[in-house]
Amino acid sequence: MADVKNQSYGCTVDTLNVPFTTFPKLLEKWATLKPESEAFVFYTFGKPKTSISFGKLYQDALKLAKGLRRLGINKGDIVAIAGFNTPEWLVSTYASQLVGARPLFFTLHDKKGENMTGIIKKVGGCKMIIFDPGNDDLHWKISQKFLTVDPSNGAVKKSDIPSVEWVLLMTPLESTEKCFTINDVAFEEDTSLPELDPADIAAILQTSGSTGFPKAVECSHYRLLQTAFHFTYLSEWNDPKKDGEFVFFNDRPFYWLGGFPCLSLATGGKHVTQTNTLVFTSIAEIVKFNSQIVQNEKIPYGLFVTPFLLELLMLEDFSWKFRSVITGGQPVPASCLSAIGKMYDTLGVLYGSSEAALNCGKTYHTSSERYVGMAALPGVEMKIVGNNGMIVPVGTKGELYIRNVTAAFRGYINEPEKTAAVISSSGWYKTDDFAHINSEGCVEIHGRVSDVLEIGGAKVLPSFIEEIIKKNPAVKEVVVFAVKDNKHADDIACAAVVLKNEATLTAESLTEFIKEELKFSEDAKFLQYIYVPKRILFLDNLPKTATGKNDRMKTREISLPHLKD
Missing domain, CATH: 3.30.300.30 (ANL, C-terminal domain)
Structure with a gap:
């Protein structure tokens, strides 16, 4: 009989007190308790910073939700949304959630518009598209290749994307051309909005696409809230009365799991971000601007993908010290631990994906600690399996499997074959990551099985x-x-x-x-x-x-x- 203690399996006895609620309910809560407090702060290179309070964010989202309802957007409908990290993106997203719609996030990074058409067609059933027109109206010009819209009311006259009925812009066009925006739709009179359940879909995210064309993943309110509390768990932040307001920097796009705007609503804290890191030509430029933002705002908590953290460590003129930094997204070099006590008090290392959310992590407290990988986060199980699909002994390399009982990955939208390839009959998600679990019960990631x-x-x-x-x-x-x-x-x-x-x-x-x-x-x-x-x-x-x-x-x-x- 196999020695159970020697098997590559891990879980944690820790628990998280994740509230069983929705983002609209949390937004309403903070808008009531602290309406004037900044919820989000936005930095755009070469422009003054801007911000939006909980009160204004809720009121703007509520008015837009009422307007969407008047246009026939109902619970369960898909609203596709694209834009930068801006107040308008937030208003569009929370308004869609308020009306019970499923926000589908896409990007407009190519001039052909394939980022838009590809994922929207793959998911299907999209009723409305809301997007930022872009600098010099570039995104609007791209959309006109496959959309013809009535500028007086946003109604779609002709479209290469089936089912789309409405197109709204987040802001007016820079040109004098008329268009229909989210402000034009906003409605203040009483309008009935549906009851929401924490199990309802709060977002449809795309996988990163680092290994192929992105796939679409549905995430419930509760699943994304669990992600927020995994962040605070690794940051060792528990109570605003004891630990202070959770003010954090995160420049990742809102449409990505690692940047999704869930933390400020979960904690009542402040999310400081860049509107668009993609305007820069190098990591060095992005991180230089990030460092200025952090020092200006005196931010105690930060999230940086690994390449950005390594760049930050090389800056000679960065004098700020974080209370906690979280990093991940790629294998984390042990050298990141050397900055503990200098640039940050603690370093949280995490691992996750759009499919399985955040699932493994560990907080390191001293620079003398040896890097031993990451443990299963609360609510998560992990195991390593061999080519035969059976669990392997501790220390043996194989594929990492993840299972999250309370916020399980249900599959890719309209891709049953790809779903079947990554979910086992007992609910384990096959990560395609090559890893091993060591004697300390932590997982170390070595790369992709398919790589x-x-x-x-x-x-x-x-x-x-x-x-x-x-x-x-x-x-x-x-x-x-x-x-x-x-x-x-x-x-x-x-x-x-x-x-x-x-x-x-x-x-x-x-x-x-x-x-x-x-x-x-x-x-x-x-x-x-x-x-x-x-x-x-x-x-x-x-x-x-x-x-x-x-x-x-x-x-x-x-x-x-x-x-x-």
């Missing part, structure tokens, strides 16, 4: 090679990917490298560096063939997904032309 390279009969994790390359002091970022060797039907490891400012490095010298770090013996030279990238190229920047992760597929795509002999 594993097969070279010379060996399975090689890109993250293993990446961590070696990152040890070179000239290297800022790296992504390792595979191209096929048609001769041997083998993978060839390739590395796309970004150097630190003013650093110099050649492919030859980096190759020698990797060999020195690996320190393979003379009788194991073939391991160099397996682990040393055959092709190394240097890029100015690595492509990112909309949520700030390194985009492995896009990196491979833009690198391939440079790899041809």
